[in-house]
Amino acid sequence: MEQVMATKMRCINCGAEMYAGGICESCDWRQGWLPVAQASGGSTTFVAEQRHGFIATSIFLATLVGLIGFVAGIASGSAGGAFFGLLVAVAGVAAWVKTHMGRLWIGLAPGDKAAAWPGVLAGGFIAIVAIPITLFCIAILKAATPQVR
Ligand SMILES: [Zn+2]
Numbered sequence: 001m002e003q004v005m006a007t008k009m010r011c012i013n014c015g016a017e018m019y020a021g022g023i024c025e026s027c028d029w030r031q032g033w034l035p036v037a038q039a040s041g042g043s044t045t046f047v048a049e050q051r052h053g054f055i056a057t058s059i060f061l062a063t064l065v066g067l068i069g070f071v072a073g074i075a076s077g078s079a080g081g082a083f084f085g086l087l088v089a090v091a092g093v094a095a096w097v098k099t100h101m102g103r104l105w106i107g108l109a110p111g112d113k114a115a116a117w118p119g120v121l122a123g124g125f126i127a128i129v130a131i132p133i134t135l136f137c138i139a140i141l142k143a144a145t146p147q148v149r
Contacts, residue, residue, distance in 0.1 A: 009109035013044055020109030031107040032100065049103060056102025058123030059116075063092030065126050088122050095119025 008017055011024040013035040023030045033046040069085025072078075098116035099105055108116065 007109045007111045009111075012107055013046075020112060029107075031109070032104050034106060049106060051102050052099075052105045053102075054124075055099060055105055055120055058120045058127060059092050059095040059099065059102060060123065061092075061126045061130070062088055062119045062123035063096065065130075066090070066092050066122070088119075091118040091122055093119075095123075 007020040009020045010016070011018050011027060011029050013029040014024065014027040016024055016026040018024045018029075021031060027044055029035065029044070029046065032049050034049050035044045036047050037045045066085050066087070066089030070082050070089055071085070073080070073082030073085050095116040095118070096102075098108065098112045105113075105116075
């Protein structure tokens with residue numbers, strides 16, 4: 001794991017070493033920006049990174065399901081379930097903070113990206129697992145609902 005505080009990273013635009021969260025001294029790039037065009041003079045135009053929908057959704061799911069798992073674990077007296085839920089929720093919150101609510105990803109410093117991965121992965125996994133389960137539940141509910149004559 002890399003150090004979290006005052007991490008150094010390479011500018012994604014020009015490769016110069018810079019502080020994560022700071023501004024690149026040689027080309028003015030900063031996290032959350034993407035280089036779009038390079039003028040012949042060497043100056044670069046930047047646009048803000050778009051919110052990453054899949055990443056934001058995954059992090060949201062991880063946080064939500066983690067919290068539900070935590071509460072359900074406590075309610076059912078399952079220490080393991082509560083602990084696991086808390087773990088997932090904490091990973092989700094960490095990912096929110098690191099990615100600035102899903103706005104930062106491409107320009108993230110490697111250490112911050114590593115810290116955000118568990119939340120994104122957990123959420124992505126939940127999304128993949130939740131879709132078939134939801135479809136299955138709907139099918140069961142439909143089959144169990146008495147037919148209206
Ligand atoms: Zn730069």
